[in-house]
Amino acid sequence: MSPLTLILTCLAGWLAVGLAGVFFARRFFFVARILFPAGAALAIGVAAAALASIFSDPETAILPLGLPGLPFHLRLDALSAYFLCLLGAVAAGVSIYAAGYLRRREGSATPGQQCLLYHLFLASMCVVLLADDAYVFMVAWESMALSSYFLVTSDHRIAEIRRAGYLYLIVAHIGAIGILLSFGAMSGGEADGYTFAAMRTHELGGWLQSAAFLLALAGFGAKAGLLPLHVWLPEAHPAAPSPVSALMSAVMLKTAIYGLLRVAFDLLPEQQWWWGALLLGLGLATAVFGVVFSTVQSDMKRLLAYSSIENVGLIFAGVGLSLVFAANAMPLLGALALTAALYHCVNHAFFKSLLFLTTGSVLHATGQRNLGRLGGLIHPMPWVAWLALVGVIASAGLPPLNGFVSEWLLLQSFLFTPQLPHGYLNMLLPVAAGAVALIAALAGFAMVKFFGVVFLGQPREEALAQAHDAGTLERIGLVWLAAGCLALGVLPNFVIATLDPVTQLLVGSGFANSAGKGNWLLLAPISEERASYNALIFLGGIVACTGAVFVAVRSLFHGRLRRVDTWDCGHPVAGGRTQDTAEGFGQPIRQVFAPFFRITREHPSPFDREPHYRIVVEDPLWHLLYLPLARLVEFGTRLVGLLQRGRIAIYLMFSFVTLLALLMFTTR
Amino acid sequence: MDIDALLPQFAAQLFELFAALALAPLLTGWVNQWRARLQGRTPPPLLLPYHTLMKLFGKEPLLAHNASSLFRVAPYLIFSCMALAAAIVPTLSSELLFAPAADAIALVGLFALARVFIALAGMDIGTAFGSLGARREMLIGFLAEPALLMVFFTASVISGSTSLATIVDTLAHREFHIYPSLAFAGVAFTMVSIAENGRVPVDNPATHLELTMIHEAMILEYSGRHLALIEWAASLKLFAYSCLGIALFFPFGIAQTLGPGALAIAVALMVGKLALGGFLLALIETLSAKMRVFRTPEFLGSAFLLAVLAVLVHLLLEGSR
Amino acid sequence: MNAWLSTLPGLPFAGQLINLCAAIMLLIAFAMLSQRRISSLIRLFALQGAVLCLSTAVVAQSTGQDHLWWSALITLLLKVLLLPWVLRRLVQRLSVKWDVETLINIPTTMLVGIGLVIVAFNVAQPISELAGTITRSTIGIALACVLLAFLMMITRSKAVPQVVGFMSMENGLFFAATSATYGMPMVIELGVALDVLVGMVVFGVFFFHIREKFDSLDIRHVEEKARHD
Secondary structure, X not given: OOHHHHHHHHHHHHHHHHHHHHHOOOOHHHHHHHXXXXXXXXXXXXXXXXXXXOOOOOEEEEEOOOOOOOOEEEEEOHHHHHHHHHHHHHHHHHHHHHHHHOOOOOOOOOHHHHHHHHHHHHHHHHHHHHEXXXXXXXXXXXXXXXXXXXXXXXXXXXXXXXXXXXXXXXXXXXXXXHHHHHHHHHHOOOOOOOEXXXXXXXXXXXXXXXXXXXXXXXXXXXXXXXXOOOOOHHHHHHHOOHHHHHHHHHHHHHXXXXXXXXXXXXXXXXXXXXXXXXXXXXXXXXXXXHHHHHHOOOEHHHHHHHHHHHHHHHHHHHHHHHHHHHHOOOHHHHHHHHHHHHHHHXXXXXXXXXXXXXXXXXXXXXXXXXXHHOOOOOOOOHHHHHHHHHHHHHHOOOOOOHHHHHHHHHHHHHHOOOOOOOHHHHHHHHHHHHHHHHHHHHHHHHHHHHHHHHHOOOOOOHHXXXXXXXXXXXXXXXXXXXXXXHHHHHOHHHHHHHHHHHHHHHHOOOOHHHHHOOOOOOEOOOOOOXXXXXXXXXXXXXXXXXXXXXXXXXXXXXXXXXXXXOOHHHOOOOXXXXXXXXXXXXXXXXHHOHHHOEEEEEOOOOOOOOOOOEEEEEOHHHHHHHHHHHHHHHHHHHHHHOOOOOOHHHHHHHHHHHHHHHHHXXXX | OOHHHHXXXXXXXXXXXXXXXXXXXXXXXXXXXXXXXXXOOOOOOOOHHHHHHHHHHHOOOEEEOOOOHHHHHHHXXXXXXXXXXXXXXXXXXOOOOOHHHOOHHHHHHHHHHHHHHHHHHHHHOOOHHHHHHHHHHHHHHHHHHHHHHHHHHHHHHHHOOOOHHHHXXXXXXXXXXXXXXXXXXXXXXXXHHHHHOOOOOOOOOOOOOOOOOOHHHHOOOOOHHHHHHHHHHXXXXXXXXXXXXXXXXXXOOOEOOOOHHHHHHHHHHHHHHHHHHHHHHHHHHHHOOOOOHHHXXXXXXXXXXXXHHHHHHHHHHHOOO | OXXXXXXXXXXXXXXXHHHHHHHHHHHHHHHHHOOOEHHHHHHHXXXXXHHHHHHHHXXXXXXXXXXXXXXXXXXXXXXXXXXXXXXXXXXXXXXXXEOOOEOOOHHHHHHHHHHHHHHHHHHHHHHHHHOOXXXXXXXXXXXXXXXXXXXXHHHEOEHHHHHHHHHHHHHHHHHHHHHHHOOOOHHHHHHHHHHHHHHHHHHHHHXXXXXXHHOOOEHHHHHHHHHHO
């Protein structure tokens, strides 16, 4: 059986699982404990088949589905296979976790409905990655948007969630229009121009090509959360159930990146360097914005959502850099930057889904999403806490886990910037490298805040002491993802070898041969003298050193220990209220980056009986861009509303006038 | 690579690691002595840090009731991070076994890893001071880390490599050449290392005043062997930063071969340079006044921007060659 | 011109020294931009003058143009000794110690400064290709110094830092002249030096007048006055 057939079989399996969920909607145990694990097994099948097909030639298939004369064109090449692999590997962990996470009566949707939508969501993302014509791409893209919309609003009795879902739907549709127009521009107006194969051969004029790129950027950027189309992301992610947030953040955002890569590198024949510069600038702006906002959030899922924006920005920056290199005929460097971006895709997928799932466990154990009401959860929930620590370290971009590897590669590709033939760009790239470094460091701040406030310290509420750890299935899912973070961190050369066909396909060069150079563990793009990093020795060094110190201290001195009350410099410790709140921890950032925020403060007056201090930190873009836009749209609709008089005679008159005008126009 | 080539590298690596472990408290003692002398106080004994460490290791650690296992693991992790960092920096020789495993970026990552763990440990007990210290430490970290990275970038674009060994080889052993960009990088590096090691204009290692303390606030709850490890790690960090400064800006004399003669010269030169560096640090600390915490971002932001400028200056003045 | 310069022995090293001086000039320009204290500002200004003097001397030594020795001497006397002394006296007499307020906060100013440096480097690229000297890349730095001094004048609200900025701008111009074309004719240099001196005197008189009138050296008062008139 060929890989594509296998993947399609798994897809059919997901649909079957989803339908079974509807048929056996009443039987909770069957849906949660049988169907979801089955979905996870199918996901592993998808990942394995995709991995097997990365190194083989592209495979195509035409499915006799859809409208007559418009069959589904599917194609499995290295780029699709890489993203399918990501999807399968992450979805396996998330599905197992979801099997344990599902509750009998939670939210408004029944487990059966959630099962259907969840697997539909997975299947449609899969088809997006496989699509080989604009038609099936758009169908899959829209069903992905719709199924995720229903998943986000599965708790639709809460007004806030409905609002978040609505916003998500609007932005998703604006994005879809952009993508559709971009495909239109690329099809060249021919009858069968809608297949990707035809688009690849079209010779577009200069401006049409750029227009297609910009439209695709807007469309995919809206889905990925690129500035300024990011507003839906921090609303929708917290609203959705945690496994869905995990999937959206880990996989759905990556389908947008896949789409942009497909359009920019594959479908458009030649790249302009300024596309890359634009993408780099936008990506870095998005990343800085995302990370700065993530440090001041007090809702744990919003914090992670903003962190997703940051990571997407970094990925876009890598793609942009790669475009700049590719357009200047420097394929090797283009491959390096692209490898960094693609590597970060899979890294982000693993650590962010891991973190979102741990917030799910915390949410179930405590019923709290607000950081200000959590704390000290490492004691009742050690499994979740220690696994979250893995995600936190990976997400903060620290060695020896995976986040560090891709940031290392990205920084390397900035560093290897040779003399590009553009004066300003050449000078701005070091500044951009500085921005990347700043972003990585700020991500560390956000992650320390997340972990420290949720899991460390004293519980801020009394009820937290009764929190329970995650169940077995949840633990399996979390361990799978954490193991992925570790494996991706210590075996980078394996991933880079896997990425080699992808970069060969997109920029015509790879560096798997020079990266490995016989030493399977040493990561050294270009050459060992220029830069090298060996994660396994690094990890081994830390572990060995820690162990040696531990043994040495115990054997040379002693291992005694006495438990006492907290000292705290002699201050009396009164419960958890003296610790930093989430707002308090983010205060330095709020002060340093004050111009980024729209801050409203309410100070208590000295005479208040019950003094209240309130601070609201908002996204200034919402007020500067979206609200005026909404007002404009409202104004426009009111103008149109003037036509609506509610009398049939007037409506008939409109039709009559239109008819007359058309007659005069056509018979002229 | 064959075993014959690896063995001397391994020996040099071990020698450097143990030299760092042994000498780091001495450097701290030396700086403290000079600080006292310059401020007109009677200097403490030079070997006082060793006594303190021994005393602390012998004592029984007191652990708060709600301390988690992370709190107990953190000192060991922080210590080994700093020991590894001191081992990566080419202090005596640029032919080190560990050199290809970690380059300059990984070194920054290592410092950041230690910082994250010390901040998390500070938050673990759940006291006001602990979280205050953690917050301030991360505030310093998020600006110092990119600044340090940009300093390394300057050295990397000069030498075309992020590997510390190659950087030192380029700067020390090729034909003499003035690099103006290193002037910028040097200023930025000095500012960063002052902030990172909790030295005077940014933090004061000798204070427990709640308004000003940063590093001390995080480790308030530590005692006994845990505190000893953290103190030792702080000394190692100072040592590693001093060696980094030497390696980047005054690298002359770092051994390129692994002969005992070359190593002996390298040791003698290094001790001399460290002594001078320690004196200069004490001088800076004496001459400047402690800043408000919210001046720190300005201070470090300037360091960061200077380091970015260093790269730009390199592109303009040295790039064409 | 290029041919005989490159035959001189030891010039590459002199070129390196000039480059180093250029970098230090720029560094001092940034230090001035981020300095809040007036006394430190004056000290930095003197230091910048000293670096300028040094680089002029290096150029004089390596090219053998004697009149540059004179201009180095003038720089030393005027910018390292006389003007800082006058400024210090002024500050003492006027008893202004601090310049706490800047109109824009300092990291932002420095960020703008970096932008200016990038612009200056790129703008100077075509000019420096015209110049025949081997240290021509310093033109970009000199231009950056001028722009940064200008920026400092814009962002400060007190009169003394503005004057320091003005004079530091002149330093940048002078540096461009010596390093790029190996000095202007002596007459022009003397004229410029005189200009700065006269400017200084005028500013000195001006300070006292503002102080008498408004009891402060904050130029915003003058602006208000102008608006009311």
